[in-house]
Amino acid sequence: MNQSEISKAVVEALARANGAGCNVRARYTECALTVGVPGMGGFEWIDATPEQVLRLADDPTAIYAELVGLTKAEYLEWFESQGLVYCSGTTVKGQRCKNPIVRPQALSAQDWKKLREDGGYCHAHGG
Template sequence: MTIDIKYLQQMEAVGVGFTVHVRIPGGGRTLFLNADEVSQYLADKDGFAACQFGLTRQEYAEWVETDGFVRCAGTTTSRTRCKNYVSGGSHYEPEKWKRLQGEYCAVHGGPASHEA
């Protein structure tokens, strides 16, 4: 699909807006695009959304898939990654979700839910 950026810019100049709906934990969010961003979005929807949230494509997919929960970085006695989540909540915004990566659940030394 060829996008005529000049046409989009003309549309934008007279007040036409461009919005897209992207996935986030718990639902979706509307992003407002400028004319130059339309072709970027159409070329790679998830990559564009990831960039808007300050995440890599892989981080964005995990953030959405885990519903914003942060998975424990601990290892079980069977040497697999713990399936528990870090205490404190869900639907974290991307910045906090990313910052909490590598933290532990209460079983593996992280804070208990009443402490988080």
């Protein structure tokens, strides 16, 4: 694609993404495309590449995840948990504990990912 074709494709992708319920805006004065990524407490506006905008309407969740540095599965878990990290302990029935760990809540995507990887425990499991 030449520059003109890319520009046209990006404008069309913006329209498709906004029509699909995605929050996208172009800041032409700064030559930037930003995507409103749903997160804790609303949207975080993050700069996106033209390629990301082109793919946004097809799989918004994958692009949101990419923009915040998570996999799609991680993004869904982070979003659905409202930024909580759950206990690494197991119950007496051998299932993973569903209590949040004793730490801050409503974490950013990257803070959530690090804390989740580090593990932690709720009050019942020694946290």
